[in-house]
Amino acid sequence: xxxxxxxxxxxxGSARTGTLQTPHGDIPTPAFMPVGxxxxxxxxxxxxxxxxxxDIILANTYHLMLRPGEGVVKGLGGLHGFAAWERPILTDxxxxxxxxLSSKVTEEGVAFRSxxxxxxxxxxxxxxxxxxxxxxxxxxxxxxxxxGLPAERSVLDSxxxxxxxxxERALGAKRRDDRAVFGIVQGGVDxxxxxxxxxGTASLDVAGFGIGGLSVGETGHECNAAIEATVPELPDxxxxxxxxxxxxxxxxxxxxxxxxxFDCVLPTRxxxxxxxxxxSGDYSIKKAEWVSSADPLMPGCTCYTCATYSxxxxxxxxxxxxLLALRLATIHNLTYTLTLMADARQAxxxxxxxxxxxxxxxxxx
Amino acid sequence: xxxxxxxxxxxxGSARTGTLQTPHGDIPTPAFMPVGxxxxxxxxxxxxxxxxxxDIILANTYHLMLRPGEGVVKGLGGLHGFAAWERPILTDxxxxxxxxLSSKVTEEGVAFRSxxxxxxxxxxxxxxxxxxxxxxxxxxxxxxxxxGLPAERSVLDSxxxxxxxxxERALGAKRRDDRAVFGIVQGGVDxxxxxxxxxGTASLDVAGFGIGGLSVGETGHECNAAIEATVPELPDxxxxxxxxxxxxxxxxxxxxxxxxxFDCVLPTRxxxxxxxxxxSGDYSIKKAEWVSSADPLMPGCTCYTCATYSxxxxxxxxxxxxLLALRLATIHNLTYTLTLMADARQAxxxxxxxxxxxxxxxxxx
Numbered sequence: 116x117x118x119x120x121x122x123x124x125x126x127x128g129s130a131r132t133g134t135l136q137t138p139h140g141d142i143p144t145p146a147f148m149p150v151g152x153x154x155x156x157x158x159x160x161x162x163x164x165x166x167x168x169x170d171i172i173l174a175n176t177y178h179l180m181l182r183p184g185e186g187v188v189k190g191l192g193g194l195h196g197f198a199a200w201e202r203p204i205l206t207d208x209x210x211x212x213x214x215x216l217s218s219k220v221t222e223e224g225v226a227f228r229s230x231x232x233x234x235x236x237x238x239x240x241x242x243x244x245x246x247x248x249x250x251x252x253x254x255x256x257x258x259x260x261x262x263g264l265p266a267e268r269s270v271l272d273s274x275x276x277x278x279x280x281x282x283e284r285a286l287g288a289k290r291r292d293d294r295a296v297f298g299i300v301q302g303g304v305d306x307x308x309x310x311x312x313x314x315g316t317a318s319l320d321v322a323g324f325g326i327g328g329l330s331v332g333e334t335g336h337e338c339n340a341a342i343e344a345t346v347p348e349l350p351d352x353x354x355x356x357x358x359x360x361x362x363x364x365x366x367x368x369x370x371x372x373x374x375x376x377f378d379c380v381l382p383t384r385x386x387x388x389x390x391x392x393x394x395s396g397d398y399s400i401k402k403a404e405w406v407s408s409a410d411p412l413m414p415g416c417t418c419y420t421c422a423t424y425s426x427x428x429x430x431x432x433x434x435x436x437x438l439l440a441l442r443l444a445t446i447h448n449l450t451y452t453l454t455l456m457a458d459a460r461q462a463x464x465x466x467x468x469x470x471x472x473x474x475x476x477x478x479x480x
Numbered sequence: 481x482x483x484x485x486x487x488x489x490x491x492x493g494s495a496r497t498g499t500l501q502t503p504h505g506d507i508p509t510p511a512f513m514p515v516g517x518x519x520x521x522x523x524x525x526x527x528x529x530x531x532x533x534x535d536i537i538l539a540n541t542y543h544l545m546l547r548p549g550e551g552v553v554k555g556l557g558g559l560h561g562f563a564a565w566e567r568p569i570l571t572d573x574x575x576x577x578x579x580x581l582s583s584k585v586t587e588e589g590v591a592f593r594s595x596x597x598x599x600x601x602x603x604x605x606x607x608x609x610x611x612x613x614x615x616x617x618x619x620x621x622x623x624x625x626x627x628g629l630p631a632e633r634s635v636l637d638s639x640x641x642x643x644x645x646x647x648e649r650a651l652g653a654k655r656r657d658d659r660a661v662f663g664i665v666q667g668g669v670d671x672x673x674x675x676x677x678x679x680g681t682a683s684l685d686v687a688g689f690g691i692g693g694l695s696v697g698e699t700g701h702e703c704n705a706a707i708e709a710t711v712p713e714l715p716d717x718x719x720x721x722x723x724x725x726x727x728x729x730x731x732x733x734x735x736x737x738x739x740x741x742f743d744c745v746l747p748t749r750x751x752x753x754x755x756x757x758x759x760s761g762d763y764s765i766k767k768a769e770w771v772s773s774a775d776p777l778m779p780g781c782t783c784y785t786c787a788t789y790s791x792x793x794x795x796x797x798x799x800x801x802x803l804l805a806l807r808l809a810t811i812h813n814l815t816y817t818l819t820l821m822a823d824a825r826q827a828x829x830x831x832x833x834x835x836x837x838x839x840x841x842x843x844x845x
Contacts, residue, residue: 153671155804157796161788183796190772191792199788256661320692407555423526423564427556432520438806439520 121354121375127468128344129373132460135323135354136169137253138293139195142170144354144375145463147361147456148205149383149449153178154188154198158445159263161199166419167446168453170202171253175377176246177209181229181236185249193251205378206252208243210299210327211359214261222277223290224258240281243286248291254323256287256358259299261328271303275312277352282319288376297356303328304337306344313348323354323376330359330379338367340392346373362391363455363479367472370459379471382452386444389433392451396479400444404429418450419443482687484619484642484660486719486740487687492833493796494711494738497825500536500688500719502568502618503658504560509719509740512821513570514748514814518543518830519563522748523810526564531784532811533818535567536618538743539610539680542574546594546601550614558616561680571617573608575664575692579626587642589623605652607645610774613656619688621723622650624664626693636668640677647684651830660687662721668693669702671709678713686743687720695724695744704733712739728820728844732837747817751809754798757816761844765809770795783815784808 121144124132135142149156149164152175156164164172176192179185189195194204210225216419218227223240239303247255258281282298289296298321302308316324326345329338342357348357354375360366361379364419369377382392393413400412411421412429420429420443432440455475462471489497501508514521514529517540521529529537539559544550556562559569575590583592589604589620605623612620623646625639647663655663663686667673681689691710694703707722714720720742725731726744735741747757754766758778765777776786777794785794785808797805820840827836 153796153800153802154793155802158803160804160807178800181794182800187772187792187796191774191790197790197793197796273568306688407552409556426560427548427552428519428562428564431518431552431562435518435543435547437518437520437804438523439525441803442525442807 117295118131118293119322120249121323121352123351124197125466126466127463127466128371130459130463130468131372131373131375132463133354133375134387135170135273135376137171137295139201139253139255140170141201142203143460145370145456145459146170146376146450147366148173148376148378149197149377150380153182154194156445158387158441159449163419163442164200166447167448171205172200172208173205174198174250174252175209175212176206176243176250177238179211179250180209180246181231185246186191189251193249195251204252205254206247206250206256207358208247208256208258210261211236213238214263218229220260222280224262227336240284242272244285244288245290246291248294251356253294253296253363256325257282257298259301259320259325259327261301262303264328264331264333266303266306268308271301271305271308271470275301275308275315277306278312279315279319282316282321286320288330291335295420297321297323299358300345301328301407302341302345304333304341306340307346309341310348317349320354322351323356325373326355326357326374334364335368337460339372340364341373342369342374350456361452364476366455367475371468371472382448383445386448389440389444391444392448394451394475395430400426400430400432402430412444412447415450416447416450416454418447420447482660483658484687485690486717487718488716489493489784490831491833492828493736494610495735495824495828496738496835498719498740500741502536503616504566504568505535508555508825510735510821510824511741512731512817513538513741515743516563517745517746518547518775519559521810523752524814525697528807528811529565529814531622532812532814533822534568534802537567538572539563539615539617540574540577541615542577542603543607544615545574545611546596550611554614554616557616560616568619568627569617570619571612571615571621572723573621573623575621575624575626578603579628585625587645589699592818601653605649609650609653610655611662613654613659615658617657618681620659620661621690622647622661622663622686624666624690624692625729626660626666627668629668629693629696629698631668633670633673636666636670636673640666640673640680643677644680644684645669647686648682648685651685658668658797661687662688662690664690664692664723665710666693666712667706669698669706671705672707675713682714686718688721689714690815691720691722695730700730701732703730704737707737707739726817729841731820732840734780736833736837747813752803752806752811754805754809756809757813759840759843765791765795766798767795776818777809777812781812781815781819785812813814
């Protein structure tokens with residue numbers, strides 16, 4: 116029995132609520148994980164995250180193994196102690212970052228150069244697990260082979276096969292019984308390959324399933340189709356996590372198809388550019404029309420920013436490039452996203468998910 | 481009777497404690513005002529400031545009249561409503577910023593170009609008061625004539641004379657009975673001119689006294705001498721505020737000479753550069769020696785940063801240029817500075833100020 120389990124609660128169509136249990140606490144799903152690449156979610160701190168309603172955050176193996184190094188993090192209490200975050204943490208394997216860099220992938224692993232100092236680094240499936248166990252995250256992701264789209268079917272197929280072999284090696288390298296490992300389904304937007312990857316991954320002893328290689332430029336329709344091909348091949352009693360997805364419509368569609376977990380830099384990155392997520396449609400707070408507005412960023416929002424400050428003040432902070440602008444917008448966008456997940460959970464409990472999803476999308480048009 | 485008054489409590493030598501009463505609350509003195517140039521103290525928010533122990537903040541007339549404009553701020557509830565800061569606020573007059581720009585000073589006022597869009601702006605003593613009354617700060621400062629040092633005595637003398645005439649005009653332009661105006665003593669580092677300026681300002685109906693033109697490159701000895709020449713000419717029952725001073729040793733020396741109030745960007749600016757203020761001497765948190773340190777920034781400090789995070793984590797945040805670095809260091813440096821003021825007050829109450837000041841300086845060597 117893994118230390119990380121998922122138990123179902125209620126369904127509404129294919130959408131489902133449940134509880135992800137981890138060594139650092141339970142997470143009601145569907146859930147969104149704010150991204151703390153370097154053991155900090157940009158713009159906010161732990162208290163902000165808790166006030167926003169975050170139950171779990173994601174940190175980045177690639178960046179942390181290079182700076183400050185997993186040994187330093189381990190010595191300072193692992194990620195939980197290092198970042199003073201007592202709730203659950205998931206670490207990605209570094210596969211996505213390495214995919215974005217010029218790297219050389221062989222059967223052994225991935226060779227690349229550090230983005231910090233150019234030094235050569237080798238990441239293997241075994242080392243990815245060792246690093247993540249040193250970082251101490253509740254959930255580690257296997258190192259996977261990510262292929263840019265569009266790609267030849269043979270290339271995608273090889274990536275699927277290699278990812279399955281790497282997953283076996285990762286599970287063999289697992290040492291800590293108090294931590295869990297998730298597999299990652301690949302296969303691009305090819306339903307046949309997605310099914311093959313999902314079946315293969317499901318046959319292995321993983322505690323949950325990442326669905327990777329999405330949100331990399333494909334259409335919403337292609338993304339939905341890939342999820343539809345994947346989910347039926349996965350067991351009902353384990354969690355399903357679409358990696359890198361975090362826009363409102365995309366998450367609503369994925370939940371409708373039985374997905375439980377998300378992460379994305381979008382809410383925090385958009386915030387730092389002055390883009391406000393809102394139930395009535397996203398907008399830029401930098402526009403001159405808000406200069407004298409006494410309204411909150413989003414009427415009805417209960418976040419600290421909306422409860423305390425006006426659009427006029429937040430616009431002023433962006434307009435004068437003040438640091439507080441970034442934090443206030445980030446708090447709002449994270450609260451918006453986490454509230455969307457809470458609302459989705461309630462809609463599933465009430466067995467009205469499809470109409471809820473349609474209403475949310477409609478209000479945002 | 482002014483709405484802003486200062487009442488003495490205890491003395492220790494020339495050092496004194498007291499209470500500055502304002503429309504938005506009382507401030508125990510000696511006190512330090514964090515600088516919120518554009519209606520935000522860089523790196524922190526209102527809750528941070530309250531947790532750090534800030535009783536009053538300073539905002540900048542020059543910057544706010546240009547962006548977003550005093551009319552916008554007035555419409556959004558004045559500075560208190562705009563920045564959601566319910567405690568006292570002091571606004572400087574803009575004299576210092578204009579001194580730093582290429583501006584043309586005549587008897588009428590100061591003509592300059594906006595740092596934002598280059599548009600021509602005219603600031604007069606009357607307009608400086610009107611802008612500050614619209615901003616709604618508890619305490620407005622008169623527009624003064626600041627002279628760069630070293631300067632000819634005749635130039636300094638003219639600045640003193642003109643500042644006195646401008647102070648009379650400022651007081652004549654005052655409209656709000658629920659707000660107060662402080663005069664500003666000038667005179668460079670010339671004791672004769674300082675005495676003249678202090679006597680002239682003390683003869684006018686101001687609610688308190690800024691001591692300006694210091695912390696602009698003079699030595700500590702010159703600064704102390706200028707304060708020593710000024711203070712005896714000021715009435716005992718009004719507050720004395722050295723503008724722009726905020727380093728530990730400088731404030732300790734000024735308090736010893738009867739000064740009650742300070743403001744400075746130093747604690748917050750140093751924080752953003754990774755310089756940590758500490759009882760055992762200031763240091764850079766960016767140094768490699770802290771990479772694995774589990775110690776807080778300053779042992780014994782009760783601030784949120786020191787209570788929550790290690791030097792190793794804060795160094796990592798600076799080393800990877802993460803936003804949270806700036807906030808955590810700012811919280812610590814402000815807490816350090818505000819705690820220094822609280823400790824000074826206690827030492828005066830205990831009539832041991834001279835030994836307290838010597839001990840603090842000694843520990844920091």
